[in-house]
Amino acid sequence: MKPIDDYIKNPNLDIGGCLVTMSGPPGCGKTNSLTQIAIDRFNEDHKVLWRGTAQAQWAAFMANDTPVKVWLDSNISSFSAWVSRQDGSENIDLEEKVDEIEHFDEAEGLIEKATSNAINVVIVPGLMGDTKEKYYFRKTWIDILKALVNRRDVANPFSFFTDEGGDIWPCQQQLRKPFYKLVAEDTPPLLAQLRKQNVFMYVAAHSTHDLHYFVWKIKGNTIAYMSNAKVQKDIHTEVDQSKVNRLSRGEMVVPPKDRAEFYLAYEVSDLDWVGSDAKFRMSWEANIPDLLDQEKKVQVENRDQIPKSMLSKIQKEVKVDWVNYMSKELEMSYSEITEVEGLPNSKATISSWVNA
16 A cells, blocks of 8 residues: 555545645645646546635636636625736636536535536635634535535545645634534544545645644545655654755655655646736625524523433533544544643543543
8 A cells, every 4th residue: 555646646446535634835836736636636537626715726727728617605695806917907707717607505415516527616705704704614614525425426536625724624722612513523523434435635734733633643544745844753753854845846755755746737827817927816795694603592492401400411421422432433542632622631631521
């Protein structure tokens, strides 16, 4: 088994899906390499889903003669696209540039209707908003991941690509309520099913410190270290940091010691309607529902129906089940469990937390 081949260059469908983190600072070629890998998966008859952002780097697919279908969250009421140049900006009719634009209402419908004839670029609002809007953004993406895992068409591979993975799954130190359940509880069981469900997931981040360690460590298959990425020496002792530092843009090292270079794909600036020294951008207006308030109301209603004498017992049972799941199913050590829960590192501390 060779991770660089089985997960990145020539995915082995006999092995199944995977989760690969691509780590490296800005400018090392993560997005360009992600683009090239996505094109490879598309040409290998994978359905491909790409997280779209306002920076619109997905337009690079069009520069590489790869068709694009844009999916807009149904809460997006209007959008605009433009090219910014030093002497001003030019509005772009996006419908003239991409194969198709369609709105989607729910994750299951999106995955069911995703096309195999184009890259499916999915745009979800809320990342730059307040807590309510960020909750919608993260929950929607985790719902999309759930729909990928639970889809009926599992015989055909599906690849999911996201740059800036920490936008969806921030590191443990940055994880605060109400996002804890989404990231630390709802996501791990889904990641555990990627291989069996033929989902190939590629997540880019500036560093593993930007990304929750459930993604890059506990359930990840490997890390592709790009130029000047910080090597996780506790798990990849065989990777030489000095050699990683000497990599060129687009090169990567994948443990144990395999090195690869992706042909640098054409970029957005190579499009004739964009050009060098110009930037293609998007913006949108959205009426984002308050899912957080809705869930709080349901939790309060459910809680009020439980006799107080039973509540503490139920809470304890839930904690016990959660600790057992992390320990047995996710094969986490006690130190990793305490890190997830923000507790001092000891088995006794876990016992005290469960009984609190």
